[in-house]
Amino acid sequence: MSTASTRKPRAAAPRSAPAKATDTKPAPVAEDVALNLDDLEREGAVKPFTFLHQGRVYTIPDPQEMDWQKQLRAMGDPVYFLQHSLSPEDAEAFFNAEMPSWKLDAVMSGFQKHFGLPSLGELNGSLT
Numbered sequence: 001m002s003t004a005s006t007r008k009p010r011a012a013a014p015r016s017a018p019a020k021a022t023d024t025k026p027a028p029v030a031e032d033v034a035l036n037l038d039d040l041e042r043e044g045a046v047k048p049f050t051f052l053h054q055g056r057v058y059t060i061p062d063p064q065e066m067d068w069q070k071q072l073r074a075m076g077d078p079v080y081f082l083q084h085s086l087s088p089e090d091a092e093a094f095f096n097a098e099m100p101s102w103k104l105d106a107v108m109s110g111f112q113k114h115f116g117l118p119s120l121g122e123l124n125g126s127l128t
Contacts, residue, residue: 049114051107054097060085060111078108
């Protein structure tokens with residue numbers, strides 16, 4: 001006869017709760033800060049630029065709302081600019097649509113005029 005006793009399965013050790021991220025609060029703003037960007041609000045935003053191509057309306061928001069690093073790169077690269085200005089859905093449709101270059105020139109020119117921006121040629125001339 002077997003003398004082996006029946007053992008109860010051992011209960012799993014309780015899992016410890018995941019470590020909570022400590023609530024990190026920004027350091028208090030010193031009173032001698034010259035410019036507090038956290039409290040800065042923009043005034044006079046411009047309406048988005050819209051254009052119609054192959055029955056679809058595309059919207060380009062004010063480039064001043066773009067991250068400054070992306071904006072600097074976009075100033076010299078229209079493809080990068082459009083990839084980061086259009087919504088993901090608009091960008092996919094735009095880049096999959098055929099468009100002659102003269103129409104792209106019209107889009108870029110219209111965008112620049114709408115937002116009061118210099119043309120790429122004017123911008124390149126001002127940097128030299």
